[in-house]
Amino acid sequence: MQSTPQSLLNRDRVSGLIFLLVCLIYGYQTTQIQLFPGDEYEAFTARTLPYLLTTAGIIMSLLLIVMSPAKSPTEQNCNTGSGSSLDWRLLTAFVVLMVAYGVGLTWLGFVLATSLFLLAGFWLLGERRKAVLLGASFPFVTVFWLLLTKVLDIYLEPGYLFLSL
């Protein structure tokens, strides 16, 4: 069977190549670690373990690239087929929502940011009942906030937006 570029680049080989790249960057950064005068005569410096890891990492990634069996185009089609059941759109929406929650914690404060995050999270997963959407977000977060601040005595910043008012 003739090897096509598609059959040569299977998932394992791509992973191996990425890992090789990571190891090379790590290895380059290792050369940038500061050494003190006289360190070249020391048996162990801050660069020793990183150098060992770089070498081991490069060997492992090369082994993965070389040892992984090339797949036929049919097998690749099968793989793509299984990949279609992955809901990338929903995952991306959640990642954006979590990043927005991180920003919201600083600007809106814990209660508002968390309530909005939960509300949006329920909505994204298909929850449409108003009682659940509102009941499981704002009251739940308020109780949780009271528990943190009044019972456990944890100080939570109110958020820049409220501080500037």
Place this chain on the structure above:
Amino acid sequence: MLEGILAGLSTAVMPTNLMMVMVGCFVGTFIGMLPGLGPISAIALMIPITYGLDPSSGMILMAGVYYGAVFGGSTSSILINAPGCSSTVVTAFDGYPMAKKGQAGKALALAAYASFTGGTLSAILLLIAAPALAQVSLSFQSSDYFALMLVGLSAVAAFAGKGQVLKAWMMTILGLMLSTVGIDKGIGVERFTFGLTDLMDGFSFLLLAMATFALGEILYSILKPEPDTSAEENSALSEIGSMKVTKEEVKEVAPVAFRSSILGFFVGVLPGAGATIAAFLSYGLERNLAPKEKRSEFGKGSIRGLVAPEAANNAASSGSFVPLLTLGIPGSGTTAIMLGALISYGIQPGPRLFIDNPEIFWSVIISMYFGNLVLMILNLPLIPYISKLLAVPRTVLLPMIIFFSITGVYLVSFNTVDVFMMILIAVIAIFLRLATFPLAPLLLGFILGGLMEENLRRSLMLSDGELSFLWERPITLSFTVISVLVLVAPILLTAFNRRRAKKSVFVDECD
């Protein structure tokens, strides 16, 4: 030793710690019953809570969650054929056919009794083995520790599963690489910080564990949704039938539970082997030992086939505490998280733990008895009620768990950069999972990285930069040989299998 046991007992029976065992078992059972979430995720979710507790209570809570999660996983295996974690996959082989025959109650009760037997017998073995091993390991030097860590890391990679050994090694190396980020503890220079102050202290263990095993798991279940089984599980639980086990059945399974517990414990002690391998091994052993007429029942609802893996996986869970408590080497991803938590409490794990912090050492062991009791006496009758919690729809449950994961990290540092870093690591973890890279070795490498570098530094300094420290002491040499064998064996085995396969193809072609 007696003093230590008494100190541990008095710590374990403190009302707070008894409550921790109960809470841990309940929470663990609940999380373990959720498809896709196993003991490792359950424990990762608990870490931020344990930071507010004293080390003994924290460890007791985590141990309780561990048992509870394994038990919860068995419940969903039996009732709906959906194992919560890999160690309970074998339970479904005979547990689910029993449930289909209308004997779900009996299967649950047998599983609980088997777990109790496994947990109790292994706790007794732990009580004997741990101090003995700790005494031996007191004579260890830095070179022994370094070689021992190599054994731990190579064993975890070797047991990673077919075709995953190389990937497990790569993940271990990645974990070790991550452990080198931050200010070097020996010399005090910055490494891989890119001038960012947030990276000066390196990656936080909490952040990495939560990102890979709590947030990562939930995001993965969002990416690849599993069917919502809560309704199915609830209906299965509403008609579980009688939980009574007859005398004849007890007589039949008692030796099975005993053998499987002993086997499970010793498999659990091996670094990397863990509860899953123990369950499979004991199932295979019991099938071979069973009389002919009973052997045919395996896979169709055999009580021997249910009891063997259940006793073994619980015994292995306790067994995995032996290397953790005595050598400071975790045997699995779950105990790796516990080791990380111990280090975060400022406690030095290893043989000195038994001398310096006897109350932690012994209270964890003693609380295992209580944990097993709680699981059998309280959790078993309460299973139908605990499962009511599963009626909370997935649409509400998943955002809540994400919220608890993020808040868990945020409330420790109050730094939103940690939140962003956690999201980034969780996304990377998803890609790694999709590429079938195991994540437990990553965490293991990260946790052991600092200790390993420290011991390598000392060994090299003492041997004047010569690698001879690896074979000069008999203990070090033994560990070095074991790690080389463990490392080389899977490669040789793969090469041998390939050669055999080629040969058979050649013979076929000749025919």
